[in-house]
Structures are given as C-alpha cells and as structure tokens.
Amino acid sequence: MVVENAHIVPVRGEEIPSGHLVIEGDRIAAVGPGPAPYAPGEAERIDGSGCLATPGLVNTHHHLYQWAAQGVTPDGTLFEWLVASYRLWARMDAEVVSGAATAGLAWLALSGCTTSSDHHYIFPKGRGDLFEAEIEAARAVGLRFHPCRGSMDRGASRGGLPPDEVVEDIDEILGATEEAVRKYHDPSFGSMLRVAVAPCSPFSVSGELMIRSAELARSLGVRLHTHGAETADEDEHCVEQFGVLPVDYLDRLGWLGPDVWLAHCVHLTDKDVRRFAETGTGVAHCPSSNGRLGAGIARISDLLAAGAPVGLGVDGAASSEMTPLAGEIRMAMLMQRARYGPRALTARQALETATLGGARCLGREAEIGSLEPGKLADVALWRLGGFHAAIDDPVVAFAYGATPPLARLLVGGRTVVDSGELRTVPGDAAARAGADAHRRLRTGDHV
Ligand SMILES: [Zn+2]
Numbered sequence: 001m002v003v004e005n006a007h008i009v010p011v012r013g014e015e016i017p018s019g020h021l022v023i024e025g026d027r028i029a030a031v032g033p034g035p036a037p038y039a040p041g042e043a044e045r046i047d048g049s050g051c052l053a054t055p056g057l058v059n060t061h062h063h064l065y066q067w068a069a070q071g072v073t074p075d076g077t078l079f080e081w082l083v084a085s086y087r088l089w090a091r092m093d094a095e096v097v098s099g100a101a102t103a104g105l106a107w108l109a110l111s112g113c114t115t116s117s118d119h120h121y122i123f124p125k126g127r128g129d130l131f132e133a134e135i136e137a138a139r140a141v142g143l144r145f146h147p148c149r150g151s152m153d154r155g156a157s158r159g160g161l162p163p164d165e166v167v168e169d170i171d172e173i174l175g176a177t178e179e180a181v182r183k184y185h186d187p188s189f190g191s192m193l194r195v196a197v198a199p200c201s202p203f204s205v206s207g208e209l210m211i212r213s214a215e216l217a218r219s220l221g222v223r224l225h226t227h228g229a230e231t232a233d234e235d236e237h238c239v240e241q242f243g244v245l246p247v248d249y250l251d252r253l254g255w256l257g258p259d260v261w262l263a264h265c266v267h268l269t270d271k272d273v274r275r276f277a278e279t280g281t282g283v284a285h286c287p288s289s290n291g292r293l294g295a296g297i298a299r300i301s302d303l304l305a306a307g308a309p310v311g312l313g314v315d316g317a318a319s320s321e322m323t324p325l326a327g328e329i330r331m332a333m334l335m336q337r338a339r340y341g342p343r344a345l346t347a348r349q350a351l352e353t354a355t356l357g358g359a360r361c362l363g364r365e366a367e368i369g370s371l372e373p374g375k376l377a378d379v380a381l382w383r384l385g386g387f388h389a390a391i392d393d394p395v396v397a398f399a400y401g402a403t404p405p406l407a408r409l410l411v412g413g414r415t416v417v418d419s420g421e422l423r424t425v426p427g428d429a430a431a432r433a434g435a436d437a438h439r440r441l442r443t444g445d446h447v
Pocket of ligand 1: 061062063119227263314316
C-alpha cells in the first residue's frame with residue numbers, strides 16, 4: 001500500500017508537508033517527502049491530498065463493559081457514582097461484555113484508535129467467560145488489544161468501597177490472572193494481544209493482592225496497571241486506612257516502575273512527579289473522565305517536563321460517556337491551558353501523548369506510536385478538507401477543532417476504517433450490540 005501527497009506527522013522525526021508512506025505487509029517500509037520512490041507489486045495507491053497522516057492513536061485506559069452502564073449518577077462524585085454503579089455491574093454476563101466491548105471498540109476505531117487497553121475487574125460467578133468475550137470483540141473489530149485482568153478483593157466488610165458480592169477471593173484472582181496470561185498473552189513483535197495484571201484501586205483491593213499481583217506479573221513478564229490518585233476522596237481514604245497518600249502507598253507495595261502504568265494521577269505532590277519520572281512509571285491521562293467526575297486537572301505538563309511517560313485514555317465508558325479518543329487530544333490541551341496558561345501543552349505535544357506517549361505506557365514504543373520504517377503500519381489518515389480547510393496548520397486544524405473524518409485507519413496495514421465507515425464489523429450492528437447490552441444489564445432479566 002502506498003499513501004502519497006499527505007501532510008505526515010511521524011511524531012518522532014521531522015514533519016513532512018507533502019510526503020509518502022510505503023507499507024509492506026504489516027510494517028512501514030518507507031516514509032519521506034514527495035511521491036513514493038517505489039511501490040510494492042500490485043500496491044494499492046491512496047491519494048492523501050488534503051489529508052493529515054498520524055500514527056494510529058493509543059488508548060491507555062478504558063472499561064469497555066461500562067458501555068452498557070452509561071448515564072448513571074450524572075452529577076455524582078467518583079465514590080457516589082461507584083456505589084450507585086456496583087449493583088448494576090454485578091448483573092453483567094459474557095453477553096453484556098461482548099456487546100459493550102464491540103460497541104466501545106468500534107467507537108474507538110472511528111476516532112482513530114489502533115491500539116486499546118481495557119481494564120476489566122468484575123467477574124460475577126457463573127456468567128460465562130467475560131475476559132474471552134472482550135478479546136473476541138477486539139478480534140472482530142480488528143484493533144490491537146491490551147486487556148488487563150483486573151480484580152477486587154476488599155469488599156465493604158473489609159473496609160473497601162464495593163459491596164461484598166462483586167469481589168473475589170485472592171487465590172481465585174491470582175489463579176485466573178495467571179491462566180489468562182498463559183492463554184492469551186503474545187509477547188512477539190507485532191502482537192495483537194498482550195495481557196496485563198490490574199487490581200482495581202487502593203480502595204477496593206487489599207495490600208496483599210497488590211503485592212502478590214506485582215510478583216505474579218513480574219514472574220510472567222507482563223505489565224501492571226491500576227487506578228491511582230484520582231480524587232480528593234481517595235487521598236482521604238488512603239491517609240485514613242494506610243496512613244499515607246496514594247503514591248506513597250503504591251511505592252510501598254512495589255507499584256512504581258518502568259513496567260507500571262497508572263490511570264489518572266490527578267493529585268500528585270512535587271515529589272510524586274519526580275518519582276514517576278525517575279522510575280519510568282507511566283500515566284494514563286483521562287481528561288474527560290476527570291472533568292465528568294469533577295476529580296481535578298492532572299499535572300500533565302509537569303509530568304512531561306520531568307520526562308515521565310504520559311498517554312491518553314478515554315476511561316469510561318460510564319465515567320465519560322461515548323468519549324472519542326481523538327477528542328481527548330483537544331480536551332487534554334484545553335484543560336492544561338485552563339490551569340497552567342496557553343503554553344502548557346501544544347497541539348503537537350498533545351498528539352504525541354496520544355500516540356508515542358501511549359505506546360511508552362504499554363511498553364510498545366519500539367513497535368507503534370510513530371511513523372518510522374520498520375514499525376508496524378498503524379496509521380490514521382484524517383481528511384482536513386471542508387470546514388477544517390480554513391486553518392492553515394494541519395495539526396492545529398486537527399487538534400483545536402472538532403475531530404475531522406477519517407479517510408482511512410490501518411492496523412498493521414489492514415484497513416479497519418475507510419471513508420469514515422468501519423470495514424471489519426458493520427457500524428450499525430456494533431451500535432446495536434451496545435444498546436442491546438445496555439438493555440440486558442438494565443432489565444437484569446438474565447440474572
Ligand atoms: Zn478507570
């Protein structure tokens with residue numbers, strides 16, 4: 001496949017105002033100015049005139065099952081929203097997860113996402129294989145997928161926030177997590193699926209589960225993910241229960257390091273910012289979710305200046321309803337500027353967090369996140385004609401305005417979106433699957 005005449009932002013390397021990409025198999029073979037110097041035999045030629053080519057976007061934090069539980073407690077705090085949501089989530093089964101994940105991943109693809117993580121941490125007994133259901137959905141939609149086997153073991157009777165009926169036993173959790181890694185995790189270059197280990201949060205998980213999860217992940221060679229320092233309520237809970245703030249608590253449990261990425265990290269001290277940079281701990285920044293729950297504005301500019309890996313995530317879907325990933329670029333930029341002034345985060349820096357920054361969080365910066373020869377051909381081609389054409393700088397047009405339509409989205413050279421339409425699963429069927437999952441969860445007839 002050959003793309004020509006596009007404005008190319010490789011993210012690493014010089015921007016090319018009118019250039020080409022040559023794609024052979026699942027890799028990028030060449031990137032440069034002007035027309036392609038050669039085309040592989042029988043190559044499909046795409047005219048990228050008026051288009052912006054970026055690396056495919058990387059989503060570093062999500063809970064796909066929540067597509068079926070959107071619109072709950074629209075004006076509540078995180079803890080109020082969670083308490084209202086737990087009972088609804090307890091009704092979930094594999095069919096709900098399948099429909100919700102299909103809709104959520106299709107929606108991500110339509111906003112330029114080529115790699116997504118997911119954090120799934122509720123496994124009601126006797127309701128089918130929920131983890132497999134979301135993996136099947138990712139295969140169908142055609143995205144690179146990093147499902148995180150989540151868990152909760154500290155219910156209300158042990159001082160945790162969730163009701164006891166949605167938590168699991170610690171040995172059960174660790175056994176199921178190890179099985180998921182052995183069954184699905186593919187560490188190879190170009191992998192479509194990598195599993196991470198992901199206890200849910202300090203207020204729903206025991207210290208023992210955090211420590212043993214980290215040991216398990218490190219013995220299996222997989223990454224670690226959890227929520228951290230999201231709200232002021234969480235600060236209070238940690239000080240009350242553990243005598244320290246969330247990042248000190250995570251540090252004590254062995255949860256800072258280059259194999260860890262954490263969602264949110266809104267409430268950080270100066271020392272925390274330095275520790276993230278020194279240890280290479282990644283941050284999944286989810287600005288819409290933080291805004292929706294009134295959690296605050298994360299110190300992204302400070303984290304980037306210190307050299308910490310920062311990616312973007314849509315979170316949700318129930319804590320930031322239907323958030324498109326490309327829209328988080330704009331949201332991240334605006335929220336940083338609202339707090340730190342107009343030079344806090346440029347459009348190009350925000351685009352970098354959504355691509356290479358996310359790849360760093362997932363440990364895949366050698367494979368994805370930039371357009372360079374030898375890397376995987378995960379490419380988003382955005383159409384900047386029409387209303388976007390009144391802005392000269394294509395990156396400013398892309399990041400400041402409404403998200404432009406996708407001319408093409410490639411995952412490993414395979415077309416997932418063409419002219420704004422999904423090519424792997426029908427878009428209307430994916431939307432219907434999400435709505436059906438919502439009805440099934442709401443009515444609870446299957447329970
Ligand atoms: Zn989350």
